[in-house]
Amino acid sequence: MRAGLATFALAALMTGAPARAEVLQFADLSGWETDDHRAALTSFLETCDLIDGADWRPLCNLAADAAASDRTARQFFELFFRPVVIGTPPALFTGYYEPEFDGSTVRTPRFTYPLYSRPPELRDGVQYLSRAAIEGGALRGRGLEIAWLDDPVDVYFLQVQGSGRIRMPDGRTLRVGYAGRNGFEYRSVGQEMVRRGTHRMDQVSAQEIAAYVRAGASDLLSINPSYVFFREVDVPAEKGPIGAMTRSITPMRSVAIDPAFTPLGAPVWIDKQGANPIRSLMVAQDTGGAIKGAQRADIFYGTGPAAGDAAGTVKDGGRMVVLLPIDRAYAMLDGL
Structure with a gap:
């Protein structure tokens, strides 16, 4: 059977309902030949040793030598991988970033809204206190506060992004990362604005939500019962925040995906449409509570306000293509 013509039920990469998949050739990826493959390979090397599966290990061993130039990096991907479309496009691409806010490690008249560390009794997958209960003071007085901010909207968006940098009054920067959540399903504030009739879907962005x-x-923020807890992380200033694979992620080379469909650590070709198209090879190094589905990805745009402005307006279609080791890609066909 010729690659590019096979469509089949995908079971090996997921735990939910079957998805459809199609094996492509690299010539089918518009813009592939002009991408910076060395930059993508550098991002891949950050986490390749953590990928599950024996077929990934020899590729990780070869990857470091292939990073010598863009030519050898491109050859590495073309020799050892095949592009696979999992699910049915169009994809939904959004963006996220690492915020920077002013804050304090102690409560002051200005900084009164806490970021909480993970309570010791919290159990993953088990519902804990709701957002309303926590914001109503259920954890107050237990010494779980990592830092304090001056705006509840900033606290909320820090939780949505999952990591951030907090500038202290003495000039020090505290970096925080995801430590768990309260077990409630994420509910979209933007979708609630549309449901109430105050906005159309094309009007909803992170900036518009914050302003509104x-x-x-x-009261809009309280419709989302999901609540995120943080931990202090020790990461060099020049490195990105810690993703789901416990390593730093890379601006415009890392994406958050649904690991039920896309293996964490896999290279992913992003063909994003919209006002600012992107055709680039990235790496699936993160996850997110709102990132569900085979054709769903959240692109990491970087750190600070400019990255936030760029990420906050992204809501585009296109196609996401996963690069899988050759044997793994074609092994899917054996089940037909």
Whole structure:
């Protein structure tokens, strides 16, 4: 059977309902030949030793030598991988970033909204206190506060992003990362704005949500019962935040995906449409509570306000293609 013509039920990479998949050739990836393959390979090397599966290990061993130039990096991907479309496009691409906010490690008249560390009794997958209960003071007085911010909207968006940098009054920067959540399903504030009829879906962005809530709709944040806890992380200033694979992620080379469909650590070709198209090889190094489905990815745009402005407006279609080791890609056909 010719590659590029096979469509089949995919079971090996997922735990949910069957998805469809199609094996392509690299010539089918528009923009492949002009991408910076060496930059993608550098990002891949950050986490390749953590990928599950014996067929990945020899590729990781070869990857370091292939990073010598863009030519050898491109040859590495073309020799040892095949592009696979999992699920049915169009994809949904969004963006995320690492925020930077002013804050304090102690409560002050200005900084009054806490970021909490993970409570010791919290159990993954088990519902804990809701957002409303926590914000109502259920954890107050237990010494779980990592830092304090001056805006509840900033606290909320730090939870949505899952990591951030907090600038202290003495000039020090505290970096925080995801430590767990309260077990409640994420509920979209943007979708609630559409449901209430105050906005159309094409009007909803991170910037618009923040502005609307600050203008008097603070009750909107409470419709999302999911609550995220943080931990202090020791990461060099020049490195990105820690992703789901416990390593730093790379701006415009890392994406958050649904690991039920896409293996964590796998190279992923992003063909994003919209006002600012992207055709680039990235790496699936993160996950997110709102990232569900085979054709769903959240692109990491970097750190700070400019990255936030860029990420906050992304809501585009296109196609996501996973690069899998050759044997793994074609082994799917054996089940037909």
